[in-house]
Amino acid sequence: MTDKELYILLPLLIPVLLTQSILLFIDAKKKGSYAWFWGIWGLIQFPMPTLFYLLFVILPYHRKKKKEL
Incomplete structure (x- = not known):
C-alpha cells in the first residue's frame, strides 16, 4: 500500500472505527457485558x-429475555 492510498483510506476508516467502538461500548454498558473490552476491540478492527x-452478547441477551417472559 502506497502513502497516497493510505492518506485516502485513513479519513474513511477512522470515523467507521470510532462509531463502531462508541456504539459497542454504550450497548455493552447497558447490558453489563465488559464495555471496555468491546469498546477497545471496536477501535482496533472492523467488522x-x-x-x-x-x-x-445480543443473541444470549434476547434469549434470556424470552425465557423471563
Missing part, C-alpha cells in the same frame, strides 16, 4: 467485533 458482539 469482526460487531459480529462477535451480536453472537456472544
Whole structure:
C-alpha cells in the first residue's frame, strides 16, 4: 500500500472505527457485558467485533429475555 492510498483510506476508516467502538461500548454498558473490552476491540478492527458482539452478547441477551417472559 502506497502513502497516497493510505492518506485516502485513513479519513474513511477512522470515523467507521470510532462509531463502531462508541456504539459497542454504550450497548455493552447497558447490558453489563465488559464495555471496555468491546469498546477497545471496536477501535482496533472492523467488522469482526460487531459480529462477535451480536453472537456472544445480543443473541444470549434476547434469549434470556424470552425465557423471563
